[in-house]
Amino acid sequence: MNNNNQTDWKKYVIVLFITVGLFLLAGYLSNYFNNKKMDQLRSIQDKISVDLLSSETQFSLLQEQSCKDINNTILSQELSSLADKIAYSENNIGSSDDVIALKKYYSLLEIKDYLLMQKISERCGMKSVFVLYFYSSKDKCDNCVKQGYVLDALRKKYPDFRVYSFDYHLDLSAVKTLISIYKVPSDLPALVINKQVYSGLKSIEDIEKVLPALQNIGKDSKNSKTD
Amino acid sequence: MLDFSTVIFYMIMFLSAYIQVFFLVTFLENRKKIIRRKGSVELISYPSTTVIVPCWNEESTIDRTVSSLLDLDYPKDKLTIFIVDDGSTDNTWNVLQKYTEHFNIKIFHKENDGGKYAAVNYGLARATSEFIGCLDADSFVDKYALKRIMTYFAKDESVMAVAPAIIVDSPKNILQNAQRAEYDFGVFLKKMLGFMGAIHVLPGPFSIFRKKVFDELGPYRHAHNTEDAEIALRMQEHHYKIEHCPDAYVYTVTPNTVKKLYKQRLRWIYGFLKNATDYKHLIFNKRYGAIGIFTIPAGLLSILTVVYLFVSMVYDLGSNIFHKFVQIQTVGLNLSVQVPSFDWFFISTKSIMFITVIFYVLLILSMMISKKIIEGKARLSFDVVYFAFLSSILAPFWLTVAVYNTIVSKSVSWR
Numbered sequence: 070m071n072n073n074n075q076t077d078w079k080k081y082v083i084v085l086f087i088t089v090g091l092f093l094l095a096g097y098l099s100n101y102f103n104n105k106k107m108d109q110l111r112s113i114q115d116k117i118s119v120d121l122l123s124s125e126t127q128f129s130l131l132q133e134q135s136c137k138d139i140n141n142t143i144l145s146q147e148l149s150s151l152a153d154k155i156a157y158s159e160n161n162i163g164s165s166d167d168v169i170a171l172k173k174y175y176s177l178l179e180i181k182d183y184l185l186m187q188k189i190s191e192r193c194g195m196k197s198v199f200v201l202y203f204y205s206s207k208d209k210c211d212n213c214v215k216q217g218y219v220l221d222a223l224r225k226k227y228p229d230f231r232v233y234s235f236d237y238h239l240d241l242s243a244v245k246t247l248i249s250i251y252k253v254p255s256d257l258p259a260l261v262i263n264k265q266v267y268s269g270l271k272s273i274e275d276i277e278k279v280l281p282a283l284q285n286i287g288k289d290s291k292n293s294k295t296d
Numbered sequence: 297m298l299d300f301s302t303v304i305f306y307m308i309m310f311l312s313a314y315i316q317v318f319f320l321v322t323f324l325e326n327r328k329k330i331i332r333r334k335g336s337v338e339l340i341s342y343p344s345t346t347v348i349v350p351c352w353n354e355e356s357t358i359d360r361t362v363s364s365l366l367d368l369d370y371p372k373d374k375l376t377i378f379i380v381d382d383g384s385t386d387n388t389w390n391v392l393q394k395y396t397e398h399f400n401i402k403i404f405h406k407e408n409d410g411g412k413y414a415a416v417n418y419g420l421a422r423a424t425s426e427f428i429g430c431l432d433a434d435s436f437v438d439k440y441a442l443k444r445i446m447t448y449f450a451k452d453e454s455v456m457a458v459a460p461a462i463i464v465d466s467p468k469n470i471l472q473n474a475q476r477a478e479y480d481f482g483v484f485l486k487k488m489l490g491f492m493g494a495i496h497v498l499p500g501p502f503s504i505f506r507k508k509v510f511d512e513l514g515p516y517r518h519a520h521n522t523e524d525a526e527i528a529l530r531m532q533e534h535h536y537k538i539e540h541c542p543d544a545y546v547y548t549v550t551p552n553t554v555k556k557l558y559k560q561r562l563r564w565i566y567g568f569l570k571n572a573t574d575y576k577h578l579i580f581n582k583r584y585g586a587i588g589i590f591t592i593p594a595g596l597l598s599i600l601t602v603v604y605l606f607v608s609m610v611y612d613l614g615s616n617i618f619h620k621f622v623q624i625q626t627v628g629l630n631l632s633v634q635v636p637s638f639d640w641f642f643i644s645t646k647s648i649m650f651i652t653v654i655f656y657v658l659l660i661l662s663m664m665i666s667k668k669i670i671e672g673k674a675r676l677s678f679d680v681v682y683f684a685f686l687s688s689i690l691a692p693f694w695l696t697v698a699v700y701n702t703i704v705s706k707s708v709s710w711r
Binding site: 098 | 310313314317318321325582585586589619622623626627628630641642644645646647649650651653654
């Protein structure tokens with residue numbers, strides 16, 4: 070007869086502890102690498118902050134310098150890359166306090182960059198090629214997803230096109246002020262182009278129509294490639 | 297907050313990892329008991345043994361099967377071979393005539409009226425030896441298999457049946473290579489279940505029984521066309537000890553097309569589920585030990601896991617296709633080719649990711665141990681890649697259909 074039928078409960082418990090240990094190890098590794106990612110985001114934001122300060126200083130010196138010395142393309146790409154990483158972190162790491170804090174910091178950097186770009190445009194007589202984009206991460210917003218695709222496509226088409234995206238529901242006074250200044254409605258997505266608010270989904274053609282300067286930067290970038 | 301599907305996923309992965317850890321701990325406990333012998337072994341006595349070969353339309357393979365039995369390193373006067381032609385409609389009966397001259401081979405012909413179990417029972421009713429085995433006509437035994445199996449009976453009077461190590465014979469395509477990795481892995485699992493006293497299948501190819509098993513428990517039953525699983529569960533129910541001999545090699549021809557494999561697996565999984573239902577009183581009943589507490593629940597869980605993961609994968613794929621469709625609908629089709637830039641930031645570092653990695657590490661470790669048991673050297677074969685394809689892409693189909701058939705009680709055919 071089979072003596073193995075006596076259940077070895079001790080073994081079942083030991084295996085349970087080992088399995089729990091492996092799961093705790095998985096949790097620890099996840100936490101460790103998530104913290105590394107947060108550190109990377111902070112370091113990128115610090116770098117952008119320094120770059121922004123540098124641009125502001127450069128702008129202050131403009132009175133004695135030529136407008137063409139302003140370098141405004143690098144920061145745009147960095148901000149865009151940072152936006153992708155924050156959005157990824159929000160979806161994959163979760164809306165932890167760390168991610169929210171980084172998102173707020175990022176929004177402030179965007180506003181600062183936006184104000185600087187506005188000043189440069191006015192002083193140097195450049196046509197603005199940037200939009201403010203308000204989306205919702207709180208409610209299900211299918212049109213926000215579609216608007217994201219449109220803006221991504223435009224950024225691919227016009228690399229110098231700048232999109233400052235803001236979470237409409239972010240608890241940050243500067244964003245709330247921006248919403249109040251431009252009277253951005255809660256019907257999202259919403260775009261602010263040349264201080265004019267456009268609510269609802271806008272196609273590539275709609276945006277190209279209200280932002281004719283885009284065509285120019287498109288031509289400029291083509292010319293610079295052929296040069 | 298975790299959503300419902302994530303909670304289910306965590307639970308499934310936890311239980312799956314638990315099962316893998318259980319096998320590995322069992323291996324660490326018993327690793328010194330696993331022996332891999334080279335060449336022949338000597339026994340004090342050689343008990344009489346009958347091997348029953350049921351066959352139905354096996355004219356092309358039967359010769360090789362019978363030849364392998366005749367070549368067994370076992371006293372010829374102690375080994376009787378019963379070949380039961382189960383109403384073949386091809387030339388099998390004529391092929392078998394040449395064996396009439398062998399003193400230890402008996403050929404029988406019966407009407408095909410019940411399937412394989414009935415053919416084996418036909419032989420069982422006529423066998424008088426101390427030990428009885430069966431060998432499917434698509435399988436061939438290694439020369440030393442029987443002697444090695446007999447050492448388990450000689451060493452322990454309480455051993456009632458011994459299962460061999462089944463190896464895939466000469467795989468010729470990806471499907472058969474995938475099955476080779478699967479069968480190799482099966483040797484490890486079966487051996488560990490043997491240590492736990494929890495073997496749930498005594499496969500058709502060359503499992504050897506003491507005759508008293510059939511005398512006391514009765515012959516094979518139809519058992520939803522999986523009589524080899526039912527006899528093992530019946531033995532476990534009566535606390536009969538089953539062992540596994542990992543160096544008794546039996547080579548089997550596996551399905552070479554998806555259709556044939558689908559049919560075979562549908563029968564196996566359906567049979568497992570139906571037999572588990574018939575023997576549900578064993579489940580989580582400590583009187584029956586690990587067979588009810590571990591083996592059957594683990595088998596049910598593995599079916600659930602594969603089906604769940606497949607459904608999740610199809611859902612994710614559908615969701616991605618939908619988003620891509622929405623994107624194309626919104627901004628048109630962008631045909632420009634962009635070289636994707638690699639950034640480790642976008643590699644998932646969720647707990648689920650690490651849990652999945654840990655699970656696969658445990659699985660790969662187990663598969664390497666399987667190779668060590670079979671070949672004497674731990675290594676990772678490329679077949680594992682094919683096996684991953686088999687278990688994640690193809691298996692969900694027959695598993696899902698088998699679960700459905702079990703629920704609606706739609707039986708599957710033997711052939």
